[in-house]
Amino acid sequence: MSFDRIAKIYDKFMKWRDPEPLARYLRLKKNQKLLDVGGGTGVLSHRISPDVIIVDESIGMLKRAMSNGVKYPVRGLAEYLPIKSGSMDRVLCTDALHHFSDPETAIKEMKRVLRDDGIIVLEELDPERLFVRIVVGLVERLFFSNSTLFSRDELQKIAGEDIEFHPYTRVSYIALLKK
Numbered sequence: 001m002s003f004d005r006i007a008k009i010y011d012k013f014m015k016w017r018d019p020e021p022l023a024r025y026l027r028l029k030k031n032q033k034l035l036d037v038g039g040g041t042g043v044l045s046h047r048i049s050p051d052v053i054i055v056d057e058s059i060g061m062l063k064r065a066m067s068n069g070v071k072y073p074v075r076g077l078a079e080y081l082p083i084k085s086g087s088m089d090r091v092l093c094t095d096a097l098h099h100f101s102d103p104e105t106a107i108k109e110m111k112r113v114l115r116d117d118g119i120i121v122l123e124e125l126d127p128e129r130l131f132v133r134i135v136v137g138l139v140e141r142l143f144f145s146n147s148t149l150f151s152r153d154e155l156q157k158i159a160g161e162d163i164e165f166h167p168y169t170r171v172s173y174i175a176l177l178k179k
């Protein structure tokens with residue numbers, strides 16, 4: 001299912017997440033550029049930076065992003081980011097990697113567009129939590145056929161050794177990556 005169909009109600013269910021821990025790991029400074037990959041309506045990233053650039057494949061989600069005040073919505077694929085190499089100070093990707101058709105290529109793309117000293121902050125649902133495996137995983141599979149959740153080990157395999165994990169919500173973790 002495309003996110004276009006749920007774009008209008010998405011924020012109602014997803015705005016409970018706190019952007020503050022993500023902002024703390026991003027350590028975004030004034031005038032630095034933040035890219036949110038698969039950023040959807042910007043419900044999280046727009047609260048971190050009003051100047052966030054969102055790349056997403058769903059026009060419906062991007063329209064909502066614009067009504068949320070996102071200034072730079074870009075239609076595109078995570079696997080082929082329409083962004084110049086080395087041009088982003090920070091890259092964020094929340095609750096989206098497991099929706100991409102080729103997550104490994106998407107991570108390579110995030111690294112490509114990142115500056116050498118940049119930081120990538122990923123947030124992913126944690127399949128090691130029973131509630132996620134049973135309830136959230138089931139819902140995801142019902143609605144989004146291509147969704148496969150990553151354990152920390154699985155993510156490390158596709159993202160590389162230079163990765164750090166931190167707790168986030170009761171159902172998800174944060175992963176920090178460098179180039």
Ligand SMILES: C[S@@+](CC[C@H](N)C(=O)[O-])C[C@H]1O[C@@H](n2cnc3c(N)ncnc32)[C@H](O)[C@@H]1O
Nearest residue numbers: 003038039040056057058061077078094096099
């Ligand atoms: C669960 S939503 C997460 C949105 C936002 N990151 C958040 O945390 O609220 C997943 C998003 O990934 C987008 N998406 C899925 N596959 C994509 C791809 N290959 N390239 C870009 N965006 C994609 C969807 O359109 C959707 O907006």
